[in-house]
Amino acid sequence: MTGSRQQDLIRRTTPLTEASFYILISLAEPLHGYGVMQKVMELSRNRVQLGPGTLYGALTNLMSQGLIEAVDGAGGERKKLYQLTEDGRLVAEHEVRRMEELSRHGHMLLGI
Amino acid sequence: METRKESEWIFKVVWAWQDEREEKWLEEQAAQGWHLEKVAPFFYKFLQGTPSRVIYRMDYKRTTDQDYAEYRDIFTLCGWELVAEMANWHYYRISPENSETPEIYSNDHSKAQKYRRLLIGLVPVMVIFTTIFNPALSRGLLNARNQGDAWVYQAAIAFRVVIFLLLVYVIIRILVKIRRLESGKKE
Numbered sequence: 422m423t424g425s426r427q428q429d430l431i432r433r434t435t436p437l438t439e440a441s442f443y444i445l446i447s448l449a450e451p452l453h454g455y456g457v458m459q460k461v462m463e464l465s466r467n468r469v470q471l472g473p474g475t476l477y478g479a480l481t482n483l484m485s486q487g488l489i490e491a492v493d494g495a496g497g498e499r500k501k502l503y504q505l506t507e508d509g510r511l512v513a514e515h516e517v518r519r520m521e522e523l524s525r526h527g528h529m530l531l532g533i
Numbered sequence: 534m535e536t537r538k539e540s541e542w543i544f545k546v547v548w549a550w551q552d553e554r555e556e557k558w559l560e561e562q563a564a565q566g567w568h569l570e571k572v573a574p575f576f577y578k579f580l581q582g583t584p585s586r587v588i589y590r591m592d593y594k595r596t597t598d599q600d601y602a603e604y605r606d607i608f609t610l611c612g613w614e615l616v617a618e619m620a621n622w623h624y625y626r627i628s629p630e631n632s633e634t635p636e637i638y639s640n641d642h643s644k645a646q647k648y649r650r651l652l653i654g655l656v657p658v659m660v661i662f663t664t665i666f667n668p669a670l671s672r673g674l675l676n677a678r679n680q681g682d683a684w685v686y687q688a689a690i691a692f693r694v695v696i697f698l699l700l701v702y703v704i705i706r707i708l709v710k711i712r713r714l715e716s717g718k719k720e
Contacts, residue, residue: 438642454603455610473611474592474637477604478646501603 539581550706563587572617645714
């Protein structure tokens with residue numbers, strides 16, 4: 422992937438909303454829509470609650486941006502399984518680094 | 534003994550941008566024991582039951598969309614019951630487990646998308662109205678004009694203008710709503 426394409430992708434898709442970020446990192450392994458919701462609640466200890474409308478909308482968006490993709494489930498399952506694409510991983514990693522920087526600066530200036 | 538359930542139809546004018554007011558109204562009805570059963574344009578059918586705290590939320594989604602089944606699944610799995618569907622408006626309800634109010638949208642960003650879908654849904658309505666009510670396309674009206682019944686023709690034009698302005702107003706109200714939701718900070 423060329424550098425300018427990467428930059429373009431990141432400019433187009435970030436900053437992610439908190440909901441989208443959590444959905445993205447949950448999909449490091451393939452999950453159903455409902456599985457994503459459970460995983461996000463578990464990770465954030467119920468702090469980040471995803472309503473079905475938000476979850477559905479975020480999945481659709483992330484899909485159209487090419488950050489996640491639908492994969493065929495084992496045994497021809499009816500429900501769609503989603504997983505992170507290469508682009509999705511790139512964007513998620515970029516967001517993690519960005520937030521690390523935010524956090525580092527916060528610690529530095531607030532002396533905590 | 535079989536209990537006979539009372540039901541009633543209520544007429545109420547609610548416009549497309551007033552969905553939050555409509556949700557609140559449905560919740561008030563439920564608190565009084567009247568639970569939504571069916572929805573028709575401007576008409577609501579309620580069944581009488583136990584007064585209870587029920588949360589109603591409306592969502593706009595085209596039933597002909599390819600991913601409609603997936604969309605429905607997610608709502609069902611999250612515990613939201615689809616009570617009625619009318620012109621792509623979905624009426625969901627849930628009985629909350631605690632004092633918190635469950636929401637189908639957890640942030641303004643995704644809520645704005647609902648109104649964006651609604652705007653796209655209004656495009657065919659706009660096209661249909663402007664063609665069907667186009668007096669130039671109606672032979673009967675053109676005859677009326679030629680035979681001197683000019684007022685029939687003028688009334689048709691006036692009617693068309695009113696409908697058109699109404700649609701424009703609805704679209705402006707929805708755009709304002711989208712703008713307000715999207716101007717908020719993300720998260």
